[in-house]
Amino acid sequence: MxxxxxxxxxxxxxxxxxxxxxxxxxxxxxxxxxxxxxxxxxxxxxxxxxxxxxxxxxxxxxxxxxxxxxxxxxxxxxxxxxxxxxxxxxxxxxxxxxxxxxxxxxxxxxxxxxxxxxxxxxxxxxxxxxxxxxxxxxxxxxxxxxxxxxxxxxxxxxxxxxxxxxxxxxRVNFPHLVERVSLIVIIAFGEAIVNLANYFNSKTPLMYAAFLFLSLVLMFASYVLLSDKIINHHQISRGFVLMYSHIAIAISVLLMTVDALYLNTKNVDRKFLYGLIVVTIVLYYFSLIVNQVYSKKVCRFEKIEAITLLTIFVIGALILWLVKNSILGVMICLLIWNLAFFIVFLMKSKNSLN
Incomplete structure (x- = not known):
């Protein structure tokens, strides 16, 4: 406690x-x-x-x-x-x-x-x-x-x-370590959700807040699948990859918080914002994927899944470039992009039930 x-x-x-x-x-x-x-x-x-x-x-x-x-x-x-x-x-x-x-x-x-x-x-x-x-x-x-x-x-x-x-x-209590690093991720996502309060005003369409909220939920859901379903909690490991990757995950979630704030700010350069969002997505999902070193054998990503994830990223980045000047377009793109990643993690997590 x-x-x-x-x-x-x-x-x-x-x-x-x-x-x-x-x-x-x-x-x-x-x-x-x-x-x-x-x-x-x-x-x-x-x-x-x-x-x-x-x-x-x-x-x-x-x-x-x-x-x-x-x-x-x-x-x-x-x-x-x-x-x-x-x-x-x-x-x-x-x-x-x-x-x-x-x-x-x-x-x-x-x-x-x-x-x-x-x-x-x-x-x-x-x-x-x-x-x-x-x-x-x-x-x-x-x-x-x-x-x-x-x-x-x-x-x-x-x-x-x-x-x-x-x-x-x-000496490492691996289940405890997984639980502890998960809590700092929850805290980071909590900060991201709190910052969405800026979207709740009479001048901003409510759908903007809804799309960003669902994007954050999907990102967090992918993390939950990794942490709860894909990772094998009962193993002997130093946990180095787990700890270092969570520093990167925390950075990426904080960057997503900033992405959401900048998206509704008129004086932000759209090309800069595009680059920041792409860096955020790459850092977040790469940091999740590297933790497959702790995965249950049936939940490890095969070559075809790696290609699928790469394809999702490339297509998402291309579509994001096309809609970068539209706030609504970027939000929809982010929502679909995170949904696609979530589906891959969901399908992989189902193997743990077999």
């Missing part, structure tokens, strides 16, 4: 992240702003995942574990309140919050009651490097320190990939 309570903090954090690119500049999103957005998503998802992994592998839900979780909840709210594109202003506040959260998780790993030989040394090593670089960045100040902080977050993201053989798959 405390883990679910912890997740609620990220509802606010995700809303703050999305706000970074809510407002278009000269018809689109400046590259620097978009990269800042991606980095912040990665940072927030990364700290969330390290906390999830600790509870998944080591936690006994004792007083110290819960106390660390509650402290990180409080700090996460402070961190979320300092998420914006004015990095020079919020540099110290944001990174101090990150340093506190990293230190808390480091101590949880260090003082875990699990005493047998395990892979916590690798976690301590990674978190130690990240903490050191963030503190160094804070000491050096914004102009130079920003690069140390960025390096800290990127290193802690990619270093586990190089050390993956050191992590023991037997």
């Amino acid at each position: 405390f883990e679910l309570f912890f997740d609620l903090v990220f509802v606010y954090a995700i809303s703050r992240i999305t706000a970074m690119i809510h407002h278009p500049v000269n018809g689109g999103i400046p590259l620097a702003t978009f990269l800042e957005f991606l980095l912040v998503v990665v940072v927030v998802m990364e700290i969330w995942l390290y906390q999830v992994v600790y509870f998944n592998r080591y936690s006994k839900n004792n007083f110290l574990d819960i106390a660390g979780l509650v402290l990180n909840m409080f700090t996460a709210v402070y961190l979320a309140n300092n998420i914006n594109t004015e990095w020079r202003i919020t540099f110290h506040y944001f990174n101090i919050a990150m340093a506190v959260m990293i230190a808390t998780i480091f101590c949880q790993y260090l003082f875990t009651s699990v005493n047998e030989v395990n892979d916590k040394r690798e976690f301590l090593f990674i978190l130690g490097i990240e903490f050191f670089l963030v503190i160094l960045g804070l000491i050096l100040g914004y102009s130079v320190g920003i690069y140390f902080c960025i390096a800290a977050y990127i290193i802690s993201l990619i270093l586990p990939i190089f050390l993956w053989e050191k992590f023991k798959a037997e």
Whole structure:
């Protein structure tokens, strides 16, 4: 229950992240702003995942574990309140919050009651490097320190990939991990649904909100089929693909939120919006498909299904280009596009019943 309570903090954090690119500049999103957005998503998802992994592998839900979780909840709210594109202003506040959260998780790993030989040394090593670089960045100040902080977050993201053989798959509670990453996806979709409130006004046709709502429902339904029906929950796995793919899924859902907002904004360049929607669709469904490494054998995508998915994407992208200047046309295209992907996932999930 405390883990679910912890997740609620990220509802606010995700809303703050999305706000970074809510407002278009000269018809689109400046590259620097978009990269800042991606980095912040990665940072927030990364700290969330390290906390999830600790509870998944080591936690006994004792007083110290819960106390660390509650402290990180409080700090996460402070961190979320300092998420914006004015990095020079919020540099110290944001990174101090990150340093506190990293230190808390480091101590949880260090003082875990699990005493047998395990892979916590690798976690301590990674978190130690990240903490050191963030503190160094804070000491050096914004102009130079920003690069140390960025390096800290990127290193802690990619270093586990190089050390993956050191992590023991037997320690992973895979059903719990699937459940936890699913919850962050639900939170991201919740933010997308809430933002559709902008369509409920006297000037906007109600069908616009309906089409976008159904598109989001179909996207989420495809994810549910993957998470509930296609993935084999009873397996021994480190879960690396699952965790990293969910960072990409979270990014794609947040981008879809922005796509929906931009679609009804007149000063957005339609070619830019087309490209953003295509990137969103590619990132989302590719991130779903890569999780077939955890699929039940009867639910794995064969070559013919891969060709079908590729064909759906290409046809959808071509039709979207033709209707890109029509709000209603784009919405209908998105609805049919997501429906086609959903049907493929639905047919594949039916194999699990055989």
